[in-house]
Amino acid sequence: xxxxNALTAAEIAHEVNAGSLTAVDVIxxxxxxxxxxxxxxxxxxxxxxxxxxxRAAAIDAAREAGQSLGPLAGVPFAVKNLIDIAGLPTxxxxxxxxxxxxxxxxxxxxxxxxxxxxxxxxxxNMGEYAYxxxxxxxxxGAAHNPHDPTRMTGGSSSGSGGAVAGLLVPIALGSDTxxxxxxxxxxxGIFGLKPTYGRxxxxxxxxFVASLDHLGPLARSVADxxxxxxxxxxxxxxxxxxxxxxxEPVAEGLDAGVAGLRIATATGYFRAGAGPEAxxxxxxxAAALGAGTEVELPEAARARAAAYVISTAEGATLHLARLxxxxxxxxxxxxxxxxxxALVPAVFVQQAxxxxxWYRDAVLRLFDDVDVILAPATPCTAPLLGQKTLVLDxxxxxxxxxxxxxxxxxxxxxxxxVAVPVVLGGALPIGVQVITAPWREDVALRVAHYLEQHGIxxxxxxxx
Amino acid sequence: xxxxxxxxWIDAGTALLGIPVEPAWRAAIRLHLTITFGHAxxxxxxxxxxxxxxxxxxxx
Numbered sequence: 001x002x003x004x005n006a007l008t009a010a011e012i013a014h015e016v017n018a019g020s021l022t023a024v025d026v027i028x029x030x031x032x033x034x035x036x037x038x039x040x041x042x043x044x045x046x047x048x049x050x051x052x053x054x055r056a057a058a059i060d061a062a063r064e065a066g067q068s069l070g071p072l073a074g075v076p077f078a079v080k081n082l083i084d085i086a087g088l089p090t091x092x093x094x095x096x097x098x099x100x101x102x103x104x105x106x107x108x109x110x111x112x113x114x115x116x117x118x119x120x121x122x123x124x125n126m127g128e129y130a131y132x133x134x135x136x137x138x139x140x141g142a143a144h145n146p147h148d149p150t151r152m153t154g155g156s157s158s159g160s161g162g163a164v165a166g167l168l169v170p171i172a173l174g175s176d177t178x179x180x181x182x183x184x185x186x187x188x189g190i191f192g193l194k195p196t197y198g199r200x201x202x203x204x205x206x207x208f209v210a211s212l213d214h215l216g217p218l219a220r221s222v223a224d225x226x227x228x229x230x231x232x233x234x235x236x237x238x239x240x241x242x243x244x245x246x247x248e249p250v251a252e253g254l255d256a257g258v259a260g261l262r263i264a265t266a267t268g269y270f271r272a273g274a275g276p277e278a279x280x281x282x283x284x285x286a287a288a289l290g291a292g293t294e295v296e297l298p299e300a301a302r303a304r305a306a307a308y309v310i311s312t313a314e315g316a317t318l319h320l321a322r323l324x325x326x327x328x329x330x331x332x333x334x335x336x337x338x339x340x341x342a343l344v345p346a347v348f349v350q351q352a353x354x355x356x357x358w359y360r361d362a363v364l365r366l367f368d369d370v371d372v373i374l375a376p377a378t379p380c381t382a383p384l385l386g387q388k389t390l391v392l393d394x395x396x397x398x399x400x401x402x403x404x405x406x407x408x409x410x411x412x413x414x415x416x417x418v419a420v421p422v423v424l425g426g427a428l429p430i431g432v433q434v435i436t437a438p439w440r441e442d443v444a445l446r447v448a449h450y451l452e453q454h455g456i457x458x459x460x461x462x463x464x
Numbered sequence: 465x466x467x468x469x470x471x472x473w474i475d476a477g478t479a480l481l482g483i484p485v486e487p488a489w490r491a492a493i494r495l496h497l498t499i500t501f502g503h504a505x506x507x508x509x510x511x512x513x514x515x516x517x518x519x520x521x522x523x524x
Binding site for chain 2: 301302304306308312323327328332333335337339341342343345348351352353354357358360398
């Protein structure tokens with residue numbers, strides 16, 4: 001097996017642009033790697049081989065004709081299967097949506113990545129309807145962690161985490177409502193970017209909680225995250241939440257370093273309940289960045305509670321018709337939570353939305369004094385598949401709703417975050433959140449890049 | 465809410481909404497509802513002013 005599948009997106013694009021590697025070679029290697037490893041990892045639910053090979057041939061022909069190629073020329077990528085791919089039903093991890101007609105067009109972000117030269121190779125496994133942190137799925141089977149296939153990838157962007165960490169593709173797209181990019185990034189030991197709420201278009205994706213839904217990339221290097229993110233920026237009239245902001249490219253500024261940045265560590269809520277591996281990773285990153293100060297996000301526990309209430313009620317509203325007619329066809333772990341969500345009084349949800357604004361204002365004031373806040377991404381490393389509980393602060397709790405305790409208070413108010421992977425002492429990887437003020441993805445990516453360059457953030461190569 | 469009150473809530477709510485519930489699903493629904501109501505109580509315990517605007521703002 002050639003090592004082309006282990007190249008980063010930036011390396012692939014460089015070689016394809018230079019003519020030292022053809023896009024067809026890249027795609028053939030990628031398809032072979034998927035055929036070889038995915039029977040174990042179960043990351044993909046559809047492989048768009050014919051489309052990918054045709055696109056690769058077109059890119060190679062364009063180069064031979066002397067045309068300029070994009071910054072992602074020849075780079076394979078795959079998308080969580082809640083993102084539209086023309087010609088396929090957008091199943092969103094469900095059995096029910098398999099009866100939907102095929103999407104008539106690609107999602108906006110797929111179109112934008114391909115416009116930059118990237119090549120879609122397929123759709124990825126996910127927790128049903130994105131209501132999941134485990135990566136388990138009753139219909140498609142669990143995604144398996146490339147570092148230990150007996151363990152969870154995390155979810156709900158489970159296949160996105162597994163495919164990138166397993167060297168199947170260098171870039172994948174996921175969605176993050178309460179942590180569904182950052183949790184699999186943490187468990188699979190890769191980088192994940194959850195941008196500011198409203199930064200990247202969600203047009204052409206199946207929703208979960210409109211108030212909280214984000215899309216974003218996962219990758220094995222920060223430069224790849226930045227390349228994908230830059231290619232996907234821009235307003236979109238087909239997503240009413242997508243902000244009317246100019247494109248603010250970040251890739252060129254990654255090497256700016258961290259000098260002058262005021263970096264603090266989140267304390268209080270974000271240390272209580274964290275396992276020793278989560279705290280060790282956080283402290284390792286904080287020490288490398290000279291983060292000498294601590295900040296307490298006010299009412300973080302209440303923010304997490306409010307995000308939980310909004311998510312379950314909005315999610316249930318979205319699925320009410322399907323709960324009425326197809327309740328038995330849901331993944332049981334998702335169905336029972338959605339039915340409970342349908343029974344939440346409106347006053348609870350409205351109060352949570354009122355609190356959301358209070359909390360936003362309170363947290364944004366912290367950014368008067370700091371530029372970056374560090375926090376754990378998950379309370380533990382990847383649990384075993386089938387595990388149903390975890391211990392937080394000495395109390396045994398249901399696993400599925402509680403993996404995201406540290407991600408939920410951040411996405412609740414749409415702050416941009418890069419999850420960076422840390423591996424200490426040969427243990428399983430675990431992520432640390434690099435959190436910045438709204439619209440400052442550039443700062444979060446700069447810090448992540450610094451950590452990567454100095455070997456603090458590290459993407460472990462999975463066993464063969 | 466007591467256990468019987470919670471069951472009554474589930475019965476009434478699912479009947480109102482037309483959601484069929486198999487007996488085998490009830491324990492999990494009860495568990496998730498209990499967790500959610502616990503979170504809701506945490507939210508409601510926070511004192512917000514009458515003038516506090518909710519986060520989503522509709523723009524005409």
